[in-house]
Amino acid sequence: MAWRAALRSKAVIPGLLSCSSHGRLCASPTFITQRNNSTSPKIKVDYDQTTGVAVLHMQSPPVNSLSLDFLTELCISLEKLEMDKGCRGLIITSNQPKVFSAGLDILEMYGKSPEHCGEFWKVVQEMWLKLYGSNMVTIAAISGSSPAGGCLLSLTCDYRIMADNPRYTIGLNETQLGIVAPFWFKETMVNTVGHRNTEVALQLGLLYKPAEALKIGLVDQLVPEDQVFTVASQTMTKWLTIPEHARQITKSMMRNPTIDKLRTNREADIQNFVSFITKESIQKSLRMYMEMLKQRKA
């Protein structure tokens, strides 16, 4: 059981979720205003019409936090690509060093109104619905750590290639922060690594080193750090040789039962999230976690 090793290793330090500023400016209203007014795109898409492959670079310093703005940009980009029938494959990767994505941005959930939290959660759902149900071949080129929402993002893809660097970790570690991964995070993980691995991983909020992640099937392939993107491109070429229509129908058949559960419970899932995250005890957990992040940084 790889998660026993994870449990023993230092990988089980809380490292989940993220704070888009990682430190000093973290809870500063000034910062938040700056962030909202920022016009530099958090996502860069390179689409090669000759190959039909788009590469989506996450480039939101310092750790590609999944903020409301980030996810909105992501969803818009995905919608455009999905509608372009020539675009058949999507590689998702990070331009930030050492990190794929640090997950959902705590600042969208801490000290915010229920309305804001609900709006945020809706776009988290939207990202998952778009990616898990994408008609494109989707490959995650995981070039660094990928906790919590970052792990979810990679789990929506058809294939996961991770940098073989033992300093990186991946996992749905929400529980470590006192947060609960919702049922569709859980089902995505069960579909990937099975019920028992998920039960332990989610209860303990485990973060896995690459070798452990490979062992339980949380990622599909490890490659040297400088080859992650190259191998992702080569893999994409192979996947694109498969008859497209049959592959798409097959993918839908495998994933639609899970997708339909969220689609038919979307509003209830938002209410559930909002009432949970706005609890005083949970807000306190978030504050403590952000303070710990600041101290680590300092």
Next chain:
Amino acid sequence: MAWRAALRSKAVIPGLLSCSSHGRLCASPTFITQRNNSTSPKIKVDYDQTTGVAVLHMQSPPVNSLSLDFLTELCISLEKLEMDKGCRGLIITSNQPKVFSAGLDILEMYGKSPEHCGEFWKVVQEMWLKLYGSNMVTIAAISGSSPAGGCLLSLTCDYRIMADNPRYTIGLNETQLGIVAPFWFKETMVNTVGHRNTEVALQLGLLYKPAEALKIGLVDQLVPEDQVFTVASQTMTKWLTIPEHARQITKSMMRNPTIDKLRTNREADIQNFVSFITKESIQKSLRMYMEMLKQRKA
């Protein structure tokens, strides 16, 4: 992940489905007429009343294509055996060299009327229902390659023993031909190798070499080619020591949820198949595939 190896290996050449004449006579009306008039049995059953074990030899040259005639004979044989309370075990094997079964006969789906396609699909369903729900202990002695419908046939059994010859492959590779494995093929595979292995295998239409098939649990045991049947017989002897009634109820408990899904959706599944397979684009795929088979043969 064994399917990564499969992806790299030559195993991922399209080899699915089959054409009952493998070549020159393939689409010839003359041939089809001959075939329909054929009186030589495509199935030979040896039933040993002293042991309670029947051996079903598939003997339809060249590659045990699962044609309408073949499947009809198979279902009749199964029905007879199932009704004989003395018959407690069934070993399914092939008398053809190098192949267990090459799968569904394309000639039953190419250039045929919707009525014919529907009739054909009904007997494919019937074969699966009878075998996956059999009260007998069923063991597949997989003496050669077993793509597509041949793989499904083996997956219905309680235990799979395959010849350890790296030139043989097994898998549900329908997608490679532009065809989609229906939901009950999918569920049978999920029940055997889990959700994630199935998702990748079906999307890519992977064919696995024996060692890879063993690794993901698509087969249970590999033995030298000349011992496949002997080991199947020995395994049967062990299974038959288990109290029969309790074993049958247990088997039903494990498989009935899947079986019930097809039973309650049988007509819709036929309509779904017929409307898909009679599409012009799919018919074109089938034609191209048969031409490729001819050229390979030539």
Next chain:
Amino acid sequence: MAWRAALRSKAVIPGLLSCSSHGRLCASPTFITQRNNSTSPKIKVDYDQTTGVAVLHMQSPPVNSLSLDFLTELCISLEKLEMDKGCRGLIITSNQPKVFSAGLDILEMYGKSPEHCGEFWKVVQEMWLKLYGSNMVTIAAISGSSPAGGCLLSLTCDYRIMADNPRYTIGLNETQLGIVAPFWFKETMVNTVGHRNTEVALQLGLLYKPAEALKIGLVDQLVPEDQVFTVASQTMTKWLTIPEHARQITKSMMRNPTIDKLRTNREADIQNFVSFITKESIQKSLRMYMEMLKQRKA
């Protein structure tokens, strides 16, 4: 496949269920009267309020048979612990040498009235419902063999540590006796080791040696025999560092779908058990099994 090894090994001797007297007194009414009047507790609970960890010692000689009395005591103990909000972890272990628990007590099912059998089954359900749905962290310190109901007991826990002694076995081997594991035993096992492993294990009534059990995930960790309890305590300490509320909600999310199936079918499941176990043929199987146990003992 570990169960192939199990099939070859001597592990597949019928060893399931248990007879609370193991031998001469087995079916003696005198004995049963003595047993019912017994005032020595079958369960000893040591609860350390400073750590919040309770240790439940099973101490019903000779083999911790799960009798009506035993299970009633167990359920009362569990209810008390669950209601004490300070009690956050539970280690279940055995004070009997070489055995964790030998499973359900045959004497509660053999020669008994339908009413008695129904009452017995209800408390078996209750034990499972309480443990599989426990808010506490539950760890099984499996210090010896654990067939049938003993295996189920350990499967309800969050983590299983077993003594690494090849003379011990674990498994749901009901089928070997002609009994059928009910659907919730099955689902608990599927949730732990997956569908295919369960299908084979339950059909054949397999008992696994520790190494094989670890391989399929039936237990989580093997340790030298004298360290089972120590490692269980250390593991508990780690699990208790996890934010409690989030862990509990996560556990419920993973297990409630299975628990709800029994909750909503509890009466039907009792009727099903009673009508099965009171059949003449099944009673005969139980008698033969008890006689075999007596002869082995003699």
